[in-house]
Amino acid sequence: MKHSVSLAIALLSLAMPVDATQIITPAEASRVVSSGSVVTFAPVYRVLAPEQGLETGLGLRVHFNASALQFNGVSGLFAYGVQPAGEVMVDTEDFDADATTDRYVILAWVDVMAQWPGTDELPLTLGAVSFEVKNGFVGTTYLRTTAIDTADGAAFQSTPMQLDCTAAPQVALKLKGLLQGAYVSVDGLMRDSLRSNGLLPMSQPYSAWGYAGNETTTAALLATTGADAPVDWVLVELRDKADGKTLLASKAALVQRDGDVMDATTGSNTLGFAGVAAGNYYVALRHRNHLGLLSATALSLSATPTTLDFSQATTQVYGKDVRSVQGSVRLLPTGDANHDNKLIAGGLNNDKNIVLSKVLTDPSNLDIRTNFQLQGYYDSDLNLDGKTLYVGLDNDINTLLANILLAPDNTTTSTNYILLGSLPASGSTP
Numbered sequence: 001m002k003h004s005v006s007l008a009i010a011l012l013s014l015a016m017p018v019d020a021t022q023i024i025t026p027a028e029a030s031r032v033v034s035s036g037s038v039v040t041f042a043p044v045y046r047v048l049a050p051e052q053g054l055e056t057g058l059g060l061r062v063h064f065n066a067s068a069l070q071f072n073g074v075s076g077l078f079a080y081g082v083q084p085a086g087e088v089m090v091d092t093e094d095f096d097a098d099a100t101t102d103r104y105v106i107l108a109w110v111d112v113m114a115q116w117p118g119t120d121e122l123p124l125t126l127g128a129v130s131f132e133v134k135n136g137f138v139g140t141t142y143l144r145t146t147a148i149d150t151a152d153g154a155a156f157q158s159t160p161m162q163l164d165c166t167a168a169p170q171v172a173l174k175l176k177g178l179l180q181g182a183y184v185s186v187d188g189l190m191r192d193s194l195r196s197n198g199l200l201p202m203s204q205p206y207s208a209w210g211y212a213g214n215e216t217t218t219a220a221l222l223a224t225t226g227a228d229a230p231v232d233w234v235l236v237e238l239r240d241k242a243d244g245k246t247l248l249a250s251k252a253a254l255v256q257r258d259g260d261v262m263d264a265t266t267g268s269n270t271l272g273f274a275g276v277a278a279g280n281y282y283v284a285l286r287h288r289n290h291l292g293l294l295s296a297t298a299l300s301l302s303a304t305p306t307t308l309d310f311s312q313a314t315t316q317v318y319g320k321d322v323r324s325v326q327g328s329v330r331l332l333p334t335g336d337a338n339h340d341n342k343l344i345a346g347g348l349n350n351d352k353n354i355v356l357s358k359v360l361t362d363p364s365n366l367d368i369r370t371n372f373q374l375q376g377y378y379d380s381d382l383n384l385d386g387k388t389l390y391v392g393l394d395n396d397i398n399t400l401l402a403n404i405l406l407a408p409d410n411t412t413t414s415t416n417y418i419l420l421g422s423l424p425a426s427g428s429t430p
């Protein structure tokens, strides 16, 4: 391994085009992370060069602070000319002029024909260097890159990645819930049509509810397929153990096809609530157009994750159990297009008309047809298939109607029945 790295360094000393500038920037410029979380540093390569940007290669040191970060390994290295990754070295010479970054690892690519990187598709992500934030480290640290050799006039520029490390959350939760609108019983999974149609927003959509969080997700997580593919954004709330109404903390997250709620940024199925002390809290799971649920009792939450699975029949919920029954699983009922915590199909404030008016008033529905299909990420898309549809196959109304007609207390099977959600109102939001 050492031999290859030495070879790489030697070969990089060969002629480089005069005035070439090799540039490394991190895929993410900065991140807020907590103790124990995994950080990926992905160097992105560009070049400013007179001769089509072709080089003999690139040798990088990735510098880090060993008091803050544990080096985990390197994966997904750009293949052309890649050399085996070196072991962790002590930065005695302080190549990056940052005394706090006391270690480095070497990544190197070499091409004796000086055709590197062998592609003109720049910028190029060179790989992923993985670290874990050490327990107990709180503060700011940097991942910096320096070049092993920039011989013969080639210049090197790099931008560090900034990590702001916070204390590990004192409250962690593993939460699960299934959304009826998206649930496909033959699969036992929810559909991810919003994601696969590119409709799922990168930022949390609950600002309209007065939620001011700045959660965002990543292109990599939105590219996930299979049972862990993201279905939609949900809102998780911690409420006061005294009444279940007083909101104490909120977090927007993504729910996966199998119902696991994941951190939108890291993809972890453990949700941490920064700045919340361990203790007893009611836990709510809410969605844009489904009735929300609250835990039956205040749960004891601590740094060790507490599990709450609303999809299990054995999991009790607060108030009347309004969950939809599908075989052995339980679902958050869909249909609350105007999010007033009620499902109404006829009369004042009904959800059916929200869907109808959304379809009829869209400017592209020139003929004002009731069977118009409106593509997009809208609360009126009650089955989360990426389109709002009032009548016809896969319309957004039938499940809403069924939830009302089949409600256990709707003894007269009336379309005017109002199905009240069981989630108690908190503050200004229903």
Ligand SMILES: [Ca+2]
Binding pocket: 063, 091, 094, 095, 096, 097, 098, 099, 100, 101, 102, 103
């Ligand atoms: Ca250093």
Ligand SMILES: [Ca+2]
Binding pocket: 227, 228, 256, 258, 259, 260
């Ligand atoms: Ca999962």
Ligand SMILES: [Ca+2]
Binding pocket: 335, 336, 337, 338, 339, 340, 341, 342, 343, 344, 349, 350, 351
């Ligand atoms: Ca409603």
Ligand SMILES: [Ca+2]
Binding pocket: 380, 381, 382, 383, 384, 385, 386, 387, 388, 389, 394, 395, 396
């Ligand atoms: Ca739909």
